[in-house]
Every structure is written in structure tokens, then in C-alpha cells.
Amino acid sequence: MAENKRAIIIGIPGVGKTTVITRAAELLARSRRTTTVVFGTLMFEEAKKTGLQNRDEMRKLPVEKQKQLQETAARRISEMHDDVVIVDTHLFINTNEGYYPGLPMRLLTIMNPTNFILVSADPQQIVERRKTDQTRQRDVLSVEAVQKELDISQTMVAACSVITGAPFSVVVNGDNKVDEAAAQVTRILTGEVK
């Protein structure tokens, strides 16, 4: 009997993180009770309990109030007991104040993850995907700027790993290779090679 997994899956915009997660969750569900939670959505669910009606209101809350919502969401994740819990979130967010860590030590300690999986891709492909993604407002950066974001991701996930003791893995999601990336995520979380 393998232990339960709480896997935090991260990746910069344009790597195809959500597509990989969705496909991996399908594969995992064949043999494991699997839940996927989007961290921001979980926070908003908690915010609604306090009377908030939309996400914009949540973003305008005082910093302290937002921190409380984050901690409540993190605690809910730590209490989930499915075989596999996938947490879809951000390692950092680009803001006017710089790179804002989405997984500070304070939340990592509460969530107590078993795995970090960093979805990555070729920087040129990331730039192309950001350009063609019409559904969201995404910063279109140069290849060089994207490479810098990838470097920072690598550095931050290594720090998260040392802080928590959980291993981290880098899964490359090449163009038209989402099945391979999802299969790799599945292997990491089940230990099964098929």
C-alpha cells in the first residue's frame, strides 16, 4: 500500500500546466482516488463563506485577510485523504513588486506536500503558446525573458524542496506531447512504469 500523495504541480504561463494536470488526473483516476484542486479556487471558496461574491473583491482584501484565506486553503489541502491530491498553483506571480512567491514557507509547512512537479517547456515554444492563447490575458515576453522565468522557477522549486523535504521533478511538455508529459506525471505519483 503506497502512501497518499499530495503533489504540488507548478509551471509558468504557457507551459501547458493545466492541460498536463487534466490529462494526468484522468490517467491516475484509473487506479487511484484522485482529486485536483486549484489553489486560487479553494481560496475563493473560503472567501465566499465570509460573504464575498467575486474574485476581484478577494484581490482587494487587506494583505492580512488574504494571508488567512491562503492558510485556510492550505489547511484544507493538508486534510484531504484521497490517494492522490494534485494541487494546481503558482510558484510565483509576476507583479509590480517583482516575483511574488506563491508557495512561501508558511504555506508549505501547512500543506506538507509529498511531491513537487515543475512543468517546463522550450522557451521558444512558450512564447509561441502565449501569443496564440486568445482565452487569457498573458504577458508576451521575449525568449530571453521566458528563459529567466524558467531559471527562477528552477531555483524556487529547489528551495521549496529543501524546506519541505519533498522531491521535485521537472516534466517537459513539448508541442503535441501532452500525453507523454501526463504519463510521466502519472509514473512519478504511482511509481508504476507501464
Added chain:
Amino acid sequence: MAENKRAIIIGIPGVGKTTVITRAAELLARSRRTTTVVFGTLMFEEAKKTGLQNRDEMRKLPVEKQKQLQETAARRISEMHDDVVIVDTHLFINTNEGYYPGLPMRLLTIMNPTNFILVSADPQQIVERRKTDQTRQRDVLSVEAVQKELDISQTMVAACSVITGAPFSVVVNGDNKVDEAAAQVTRILTGEVK
């Protein structure tokens, strides 16, 4: 009403950190109560209270005693309530034992900063500035060695950010561009775009 800011500004020798801080503090003072503290000076002020007379004596104190002075200085910073407190310090120091962290977790936890700002520059320019700086004894390194110090800075500031939850920003101080660098620091700490 924006929250108070405690910004730790760091950068390797030759990036022009102190010049950027001085200019940014002038700009900030137009609209915010702004204080700049040099961490080493604050430590020395605390040391003088115990009877020490010069900085050399402070450096020769037992490690444990030095740690206490650091912690007292960090605590004083955490208790400053100006609109903006800028802390001028070192992310690491080059010593015979290697890279000595100037912002270990122990001090970060006490200072509880709201922002990290890493002042950077082109490595070739840093080498030139170190050569021409007659006022201080500075290691003149190769461009490659300076690039390595920049890489380590990047890595360390990302770790500081994950540990504290505070965002980090990289501000490039190009030759004859200190006003631009200072304006960028000001934007980060006020949220105002001018």
C-alpha cells in the same frame, strides 16, 4: 492607505547599490516618511552600547556575541514604523570559508521584510567599476567570477523570498542610469507609476 514597507536592498560590490539607495530615498521622501538603515552600522550602534569602540573590535567578538548583535539589529528594524524603511545590507559576503549568508533565515524571520530588491548590473560594467573605485578595497575579479556572484545572488534572493513570502525584484543599474534605477525602486515601493 498603503501598508508600511520594509525593503531589504542588496547587491554585490560594484553594482552601485548605495548610490541607488541614496537617490531612491530622496525620491521616496517626497511623499513618504522614509528611513534608510545600514545593517552593519545598526549592529555597531548596538555594540557601542556594550562598550565597544570600533568596528574591528566588533569583528573580533566571538561568533555567538556577533549573532546576538545581528539579532538585536534585526529586531530594531522590525520595530521601525516609517512608511518606508530601506535596509542596506549584504546578501552574502565573500570570506575564506566561502559565501557567508548575510540574511540567514534566523534574521529574516525577525526582520519580516515586505520586499527584496536586488540591484544588478552588467558583469563587465561591475568589473570596470571595481577597478576605478579607489575609495574602498574591493576584490577585482574576472567577468566570469562576477557572473558567478550574480548567479549566486539570484539564487539566494529567491530562497529568501520563499522563506519570508516577500516578493523580490531585480533592478538593473546601468552606467549613468542611476536615476532610472532609483525611479524603479520608488515605483516598487509606492506602487505609483509616474
Added chain:
Amino acid sequence: MAENKRAIIIGIPGVGKTTVITRAAELLARSRRTTTVVFGTLMFEEAKKTGLQNRDEMRKLPVEKQKQLQETAARRISEMHDDVVIVDTHLFINTNEGYYPGLPMRLLTIMNPTNFILVSADPQQIVERRKTDQTRQRDVLSVEAVQKELDISQTMVAACSVITGAPFSVVVNGDNKVDEAAAQVTRILTGEVK
């Protein structure tokens, strides 16, 4: 009277870590009471006290039980009072789940090291050494993959340094240069330049 040193020496397979440690320990023993401990061996000694007979059994223990053995080993190291204690261990291990941190915060806090020394080498030389090392099963990777492991080492040791406050140094072990590398380790841990 210099303070006691607890130096954690790490490095990826093929850098020649154990050779450097052995030679450095000989040099150090000329003027300091020096002990070298292999972290995995110390864990196994603790495991034997609970009735285990071989290392394979130890690896098959439940994760929680393994964590307890790690913590007990870390505690024993923190209680060693020789002039120099060298800890031979892994910064990370390559597993099916990715890069597994060998020095998570939990153990760092217990061990309370005074120094990190990262043994490094030219990636091309590392690949060659792994190919010719017949005594152990070692992953033979491309130069590019080895470079990636070196980058991750650098990142992780910087995080360990910020977490503990202990400095880190990178010692390059070039082909046929083990005496130089060992002398550098000795200088770091004694402060003596010969």
C-alpha cells in the same frame, strides 16, 4: 582557540567527493582531532540497534521510520565535539520521483552545521569518471545532464546556507588535483594558509 567545525561535504557522483574527504581528513588530523562520518552509515548503525541486519531492509522501512533514523543520525552528529567533524552525504538523490533532498530543513536544523563544502568538477571530466568507475553502479549521463545536476547542486546548497546561516564554498576537484582540492578543504576548516 577556533570554534569546533561541523562541515557537511557534498557533491554529485563522479566529482571525487570521497577521495577529497579522505585526503582532507588526513591533512586535518595533523593538527586537529578530526572525525569523518558517512551519513548513510550512521543511519544504518542506528537501524541495527533496532534489529535490522542489512541496508536493503533499511531502504524498505516505512517513510516515517526512515525519517526517524535520519533524525537520530543528525542528532548524533550535532553532539560530536571533535575539533572537526566532516559529514559525507548527498545534497540530493536522483530517484523515480525526481531530485530527493538529502539535507532537508528538518535535518539541517538538527545538525546545525558550521560549513557546507560543495565538491565540483568539470562536467566532461565527471562523465568520464562515471564511465570508468567499475566499482559502483552509476548513472552515465550526458555532459548536459551532468551540468544540470551541478546547477541544481549550486541552487540547493545556497538554500541550505540561507536556512542555516552557515557559509558554503565550492571546491573544484580537477583530474589529478585531489591534493589541491583537499588542501583547499583544509584551509577552509582551519583558517590556516600554508
